[in-house]
Amino acid sequence: MKDSESINCLDCKRSAKCFKKLIPSELEFINQNKTQILYRKGENICKQGAFASYVLYISDGLVRLYLESPSNKNINLKILKTSEFIGLSSIYGDNIYNYSTVALENSTICLIEKDSFRKLLTDNGHFASEIIKWYCENEKQLFNKIQSLNNKQMHGRLADTLIYLCNKSLQEEKAFSHLSRKDIAEFAGLSTESTVRLLTELKNENIIDITGKDIKILNLQLLKEISRRG
Amino acid sequence: MKDSESINCLDCKRSAKCFKKLIPSELEFINQNKTQILYRKGENICKQGAFASYVLYISDGLVRLYLESPSNKNINLKILKTSEFIGLSSIYGDNIYNYSTVALENSTICLIEKDSFRKLLTDNGHFASEIIKWYCENEKQLFNKIQSLNNKQMHGRLADTLIYLCNKSLQEEKAFSHLSRKDIAEFAGLSTESTVRLLTELKNENIIDITGKDIKILNLQLLKEISRRG
DNA sequence: CTGAATTATTGAGATTGCTCAATGGATTAA
DNA sequence: TTAATCCATTGAGCAATCTCAATAATTCAG
Known part of the structure; x- marks a missing residue:
């Protein structure tokens, strides 16, 4: 964590590949509809089952993503780093997070309004395609996890x-x-x-x-x- | 299986919701770049690890989707029905199928050229958004599976x-x-x-x-x- | 219809990996 | 520094679930 001042998306040096697909007005649109928050080490960034109004983006930090179960036995799925998304799977469907995340070190997170994110997806197919790339890679990882656990x-x-x-x-x-x-x-x-x-x-x-x-x-x-x- | 004659996509009565987002010329474009194949009960529609040139769409049928492992211990993930996709997770990334599918009954499958499918995704954000909806739902199912297996x-x-x-x-x-x-x-x-x-x-x-x-x-x-x- | 092959069922023993308990080491707060 | 707390380590017994083997039921080919 270097600073906690909100960075303008147009100047962001840590932006993911998908943001390169946006035109300046779209980036400005995101900028208008995001907030930046500092989470301290050990704090939960999102909780499984909680209301999900934002897509989360790690502007700077390190995050552990895990599934919770009533029996108090969790499963860690991955470690996310700077420039990665959290909560892409909650863009559509139930309006809740399907997993929990916790900051492994102090982390600056951008909260992007889900509605705004959706608008960009429908407006800009190139942007949406980059997100789909993410889903493809993500699904592969989940398959690996399933095979590891089961076999x-x-x-x-x-x-x-x-x-x-x-x-x-x-x-x-x-x-x-x-x-x-x-x-x-x-x-x-x-x-x-x-x-x-x-x-x-x-x-x-x-x-x-x-x-x-x-x-x-x-x-x-x-x-x-x-x-x-x- | 009622017939094996190739149906024009514009007339297709079994089309998924996402296809409704396509304009006629785009539907015609898909129509030009798809083939329809009948798989008989018990036949593999795709094999994990095999070269994936197509996105598969179940025009009519019933399909079991599973993960294979070297140890000969498979995991069934889901049963897919008419109007569902197979292989969406292979649109980007490695050019291989991440799972196998087998026809549970005679099934008519549409093979859509991957490149064509990608073109539609970048051209039409509304179409891409419908596909993203699919991914969201799909990921939730995989999380459930992981929790079930692990906990x-x-x-x-x-x-x-x-x-x-x-x-x-x-x-x-x-x-x-x-x-x-x-x-x-x-x-x-x-x-x-x-x-x-x-x-x-x-x-x-x-x-x-x-x-x-x-x-x-x-x-x-x-x-x-x-x-x-x- | 009949044997052959596959699938379903049941039992018993073996194995994996968990839980519980005890101890040691490390970190934190005063 | 000294408790106090938390985390890591080790051992022993136990529970869950698998494997193997035997038998029964069903399906299939001719």
């Missing part, structure tokens, strides 16, 4: 999680420093205890290196093999 | 599956008559044997009624309670 046992699931969390862009964000063992477990769909046990195992086999909270993959090939075998 | 045990998962498969529109299609116990199990993410045992249990408790392949819910309230409790 793999502990080892495979944790391997999938580690491969995801160690990807280059999350490494840059030092994602692990913001995640507890419980968080990692909730990515893999495991109990915290099982996760700890497996992590120790992987460390002893020199497949990963653990330094404090940080985890580094030493043998990616082998980890991928574990993921593949399930 | 619930056998009873809750099977309850979810039965509630889904017994919904009014699938009832009309006699979905169960096309599904084996294994298919039901792969909806719930259970082994076939566990599924059979649980079904018998539910029948003995008069929560469902089993007549041949058909299953009817007798006590929806209780089934929902089982789903809720997980």
